[in-house]
Amino acid sequence: MIESINNEKIKNYAKLNDKKYRKETSLFIASGFHLVEEALKKGIVKEILLLNGEKDIYGGATYVSEDILKKVSDLTNNPKVLAICYMPNNNEIKGNIIILDDIKDPGNLGTIIRSAVAFNYDTIILSKNSVDVYNPKVVRATEGMLFNINIIIDDIENIIPKLKDMGYKIYGTDVNGGKLCQNEINKHALIIGSEAHGMNKNIKNLCDENLYIKMNNKCESLNAGVSASILMYELNGRNI
Amino acid sequence: MIESINNEKIKNYAKLNDKKYRKETSLFIASGFHLVEEALKKGIVKEILLLNGEKDIYGGATYVSEDILKKVSDLTNNPKVLAICYMPNNNEIKGNIIILDDIKDPGNLGTIIRSAVAFNYDTIILSKNSVDVYNPKVVRATEGMLFNINIIIDDIENIIPKLKDMGYKIYGTDVNGGKLCQNEINKHALIIGSEAHGMNKNIKNLCDENLYIKMNNKCESLNAGVSASILMYELNGRNI
Known part of the structure; x- marks a missing residue:
């Protein structure tokens, strides 16, 4: 469980709203239940941040405060869950x-x-x-x-x-x-x-x-x- | 030419970003050259607010400051022209x-x-x-x-x-x-x-x-x- 918005990891995750930092790290943010589910299906999830008090249907989610979700997500209407994801390496030309x-x-x-x-x-x-x-x-x-x-x-x-x-x-x-x-x-x-x-x-x-x-x-x-x-x-x- | 953002008319026009006030007055805002042109074609324009220094291709536009356009328009990227329009009275069922x-x-x-x-x-x-x-x-x-x-x-x-x-x-x-x-x-x-x-x-x-x-x-x-x-x-x- 992380509660401080000054936690180093959280500060770095929040930087993923910036294209430059996404490119450097090959990570990005997927927010909301539906997107997190789709990312899990593809096996590209590095870490799930879940609002304190919500049920961990994923297994191994990191519980965080509402302020942290607000900081990491760019949404005004804050999601209860978000996933930090690895960019998939799917750059083949097909179909x-x-x-x-x-x-x-x-x-x-x-x-x-x-x-x-x-x-x-x-x-x-x-x-x-x-x-x-x-x-x-x-x-x-x-x-x-x-x-x-x-x-x-x-x-x-x-x-x-x-x-x-x-x-x-x-x-x-x-x-x-x-x-x-x-x-x-x-x-x-x-x-x-x-x-x-x-x-x-x-x-x-x-x-x-x-x-x-x-x-x-x-x-x-x-x-x-x-x-x-x-x-x-x-x-x-x-x-x- | 209007330069004060406290001008009564401007204050009322700015209220047109609110649904309630649009309903009361049957007026709305169309911003940008293309929309103003389309509104003119339909003959529904009450008044055109044009940025000081722009050419009045419409005839009879009211020149205003950038601050006024910013106040009346809801755009972050401010338009150089906007029209205050009458809601058209086209409520027939056809086609x-x-x-x-x-x-x-x-x-x-x-x-x-x-x-x-x-x-x-x-x-x-x-x-x-x-x-x-x-x-x-x-x-x-x-x-x-x-x-x-x-x-x-x-x-x-x-x-x-x-x-x-x-x-x-x-x-x-x-x-x-x-x-x-x-x-x-x-x-x-x-x-x-x-x-x-x-x-x-x-x-x-x-x-x-x-x-x-x-x-x-x-x-x-x-x-x-x-x-x-x-x-x-x-x-x-x-x-x-």
């Missing part, structure tokens, strides 16, 4: 791929990862300027699906030619038109551009085809998480 | 309908409204416990599409029998199964449940059919904004 070109909003990234798992995408490739996948807001928005997908952070311009050599068809996205999105039975990588600017031009030029979603002309575009999810649903959801 | 049963997250509501317009839904009906549609976060997330849809706030249990009399088919949603979602050519109302609990049981019993989205069994559900958008896309998006 269908979703590529994110500078997605900035943590909620959008989390939502896209959740939908990617739902629609059988096995790998996600993020540009180096995308929001960090282990940001606590992202982790929460994935609802634990983060642990069910391979994650690669790399330069997209460099990786696309490699994917083409591996036989992947590269689909870009463009609100201004292209090919109407349809079911795809061959292996493919779908690129989603940033919320503010869409795909970078250099990357657009590398795509085999650009896909779009038909919509009422009063509406210029959809939320990035929604459009990514609809495209994944249409391309791959019917193959489930 | 296809989306019904929201206690959606709580402003981002989800805004996203759903944006997608509803994209996929040709003309009316949105919100339960009384849903997040307020004129909440500034909701208004922003709609990207101005709020002004292109009829809005009704009512008791869902009471309104469904009326919709049935009008010939609407009532679709519920259920992650645990039902009918696979497919293109629908007849007029319909689609009900989306709350993020935490899905549809209320009384409302579920009133549905003609429950729809679901096929997904990988590692994933229990999708984000509420995403699942609503995919269902609208599938039911109605192909008819555009």
Whole structure:
């Protein structure tokens, strides 16, 4: 049982809200019962911090005070449990791929990862300027699906030619038109551009085809998480 | 030009971040160039507050200081312009309908409204416990599409029998199964449940059919904004 918010271990865990410290330690925070359960299934839990008085259904949890949970978690609505997790070492390219070109909003990234798992995408490739996948807001928005997908952070311009050599068809996205999105039975990588600017031009030029979603002309575009999810649903959801 | 944050009018406008005051005055805030432009198109603008030094492309904008924009807007990243708008009086039931049963997250509501317009839904009906549609976060997330849809706030249990009399088919949603979602050519109302609990049981019993989205069994559900958008896309998006 730890009760002091000045405990060295607790101070270090609280630093995991910082991307830099997450990178140094290869650790991140998963908060709330559902996420902790998903992390346990994957065997990536280093330590569980549980609120004093709660039942230890996990075995071996460290009891802590409410103040400690508040300090370590970034949530205003404090969770009763959180897990300090090892970043999984799942950086293999396999199955269908979703590529994110500078997605900035943590909620959008989390939502896209959740939908990617739902629609059988096995790998996600993020540009180096995308929001960090282990940001606590992202982790929460994935609802634990983060642990069910391979994650690669790399330069997209460099990786696309490699994917083409591996036989992947590269689909870009463009609100201004292209090919109407349809079911795809061959292996493919779908690129989603940033919320503010869409795909970078250099990357657009590398795509085999650009896909779009038909919509009422009063509406210029959809939320990035929604459009990514609809495209994944249409391309791959019917193959489930 | 107004420079004092203690100006009476400014103090009243700042109160529009409160639901109670919005209801009393039938006014709300639209912030940022894009939203102001959409509000102007609809003729619902009462007054435009523009940052000192910016060009008045609107004609008749009131110049204000940065502090005033900060006070009136709820944004941390302050906009250079905002409009005080009259709530539109568009509460007619027409076309296809989306019904929201206690959606709580402003981002989800805004996203759903944006997608509803994209996929040709003309009316949105919100339960009384849903997040307020004129909440500034909701208004922003709609990207101005709020002004292109009829809005009704009512008791869902009471309104469904009326919709049935009008010939609407009532679709519920259920992650645990039902009918696979497919293109629908007849007029319909689609009900989306709350993020935490899905549809209320009384409302579920009133549905003609429950729809679901096929997904990988590692994933229990999708984000509420995403699942609503995919269902609208599938039911109605192909008819555009």
